Amino acid sequence: MLRHVAYSIAPGSLALSRSVLDRAADRRRDDDWLDKAWAAPDTQVAVVIGDKLLANSDRTALRFVSPAEAPEGTRIFLGIDRESGAGQTADGRAVFGILADGEPDESYAGLRELGAVLNDREAGIAVNLIGLANWHAVHTHCANCGEHTVVVEAGHVRDCPACGAHHFPRSDPAIIVLVTDDQDRALLGRNGAWPEGRYSTLAGFVEPGESLEAAVRREVLEETGVIVGPEIEYAGSQPWPLPSSLMLGFYAKAVSTDIEVDADEIAEAKWFTREDLRALVEAGTMALPGSISISRRLIEGWYGEDLTGSW
Incomplete structure (x- = not known):
């Protein structure tokens, strides 16, 4: 039973609950659209290594790169910035993430450092990308049969080619x-x-x-x-x-x-x-x-x- 206790959390004060990006889940299976979005020069790419995000020099914002500048790694479609007025279609600017390999250098920072200073848009991007990065890191193999899984649906599903199991982030x-x-x-x-x-x-x-x-x-x-x-x-x-x-x-x-x-x-x-x-x-x-x-x-x-x- 839930009853009134009389205390409250101030609206908007939960730093990691903020988000304005449209995740556009309907685009995750549209390979043609995703290819065009990745090729668009104004598409933004956030980069993560482990649980560290590429940030600007004073650690107050994420540092986005263009698709041409993005490092190799697993590509994640994060959503569409529909209010940007930009993008390769009328949808708006596409935002992707890259799960890169290697060791993060001083240009990367974690959520504990960045979470409270990011704006609403970047906080939502950061939390989504870190969550998916952690999930991919520990779901490389099928829990049903042990076969190596493959990344599908723009980074939001891993499929098993052996038994056909679909694995989703939890x-x-x-x-x-x-x-x-x-x-x-x-x-x-x-x-x-x-x-x-x-x-x-x-x-x-x-x-x-x-x-x-x-x-x-x-x-x-x-x-x-x-x-x-x-x-x-x-x-x-x-x-x-x-x-x-x-x-x-x-x-x-x-x-x-x-x-x-x-x-x-x-x-x-x-x-x-x-x-x-x-x-x-x-x-x-x-x-x-x-x-x-x-x-x-x-x-x-x-x-x-x-x-x-x-x-």
Whole structure:
């Protein structure tokens, strides 16, 4: 059951959920159109090596190249910029990605560095391309028979030539939740692998046959021993393509406050008032998730304004 919890994430604040490019999925099987789009001089190509994107010198934007300048690699059709007024047809300018081999040099940067500074258009391109790059990297062979797969549909499908299986990119749903109690304190935890003072909201993957609400209750109970009641409110979602997660954000109300951490994933969990949180953050003894994370936005949605300091 979903009920109103009264906190919210500011619209447009989820850095990796922004996108304006039309993915134009209907063009992925149109080889003639794709060939013409690739040959158009104003087509833009984003380049990725591993999980790093080709960026401009000051790391504030992607650096696009022309098809003629693009390196060798797997070609991905990402979509059409319909508002550009350019392009080889009336559709608009085509945008492709190249999954290049090799080691990235200093001209490449990752999503953690770029995500918060890219504009809406480039943020959507970056997340899509990184997600597909990670998927291609681990799906070179058929999960059904083990044969090497081939890339089809402009990089969005891999087919098995032996058994005929079609393999599509997947996103693994994961819940991430800020739990509050009757005193309006927030429950934050520290992963055992993190240094002292680093805290975040609780999160975990949704299991087969499990609803999102059930996943919220199970993860919170498993990790902290806290029982979540009927009040669970969906707050927003954000892709996290490292490698293939879709983070589904929630606010939830606890009906118990005793904490007993699992000592596996969570080494420490505490209830924080707003005053506690602000004092610790300002003193530099507590670090919150970075600005591109949905966790940070959940915390700030509860707190009521932006906070300083991050990992």
